[in-house]
Amino acid sequence: MFIFPELNPLEEIALTIGIILTLIGVFCDIVGSIGMVRFPNFFVRLHAATVGTIGGAVYPLFGITLMSLALNYLGVIRYFIATGAFLTAIAIVLTAPVGSHALARAAHRSKTVPVEPKVCDFLKEDERLIEE
Numbered sequence: 769m770f771i772f773p774e775l776n777p778l779e780e781i782a783l784t785i786g787i788i789l790t791l792i793g794v795f796c797d798i799v800g801s802i803g804m805v806r807f808p809n810f811f812v813r814l815h816a817a818t819v820g821t822i823g824g825a826v827y828p829l830f831g832i833t834l835m836s837l838a839l840n841y842l843g844v845i846r847y848f849i850a851t852g853a854f855l856t857a858i859a860i861v862l863t864a865p866v867g868s869h870a871l872a873r874a875a876h877r878s879k880t881v882p883v884e885p886k887v888c889d890f891l892k893e894d895e896r897l898i899e900e
């Protein structure tokens with residue numbers, strides 16, 4: 769109606785929100801990659817990588833879901849595109865935090881990755897309790 773004259777207002781809103789979500793994903797990817805370069809240790813870099821994964825993949829996939837549903841000229845295939853993008857986004861939301869937590873736990877338990885400064889270390893407390 770306003771930007772895309774061939775779309776009805778609801779489809780235009782869905783398309784605009786999809787474009788905005790895709791741009792948010794671009795921003796999260798840029799921030800995550802800068803964090804990977806600039807952050808000092810493994811654990812903070814792992815956080816930057818997770819931000820890049822969740823924000824940089826999930827938001828654009830939700831945006832693609834909305835955009836594909838808004839574009840009528842795709843025909844029936846738009847429902848397959850939307851379903852695939854939505855299910856992929858949900859899978860990433862469920863698996864990426866679990867994977868980064870497993871990496872962080874393994875690195876901390878192996879004691880090969882230094883953690884400085886330490887605020888609270890439950891692994892040391894647990895080891896101290898086992899020794900007593």
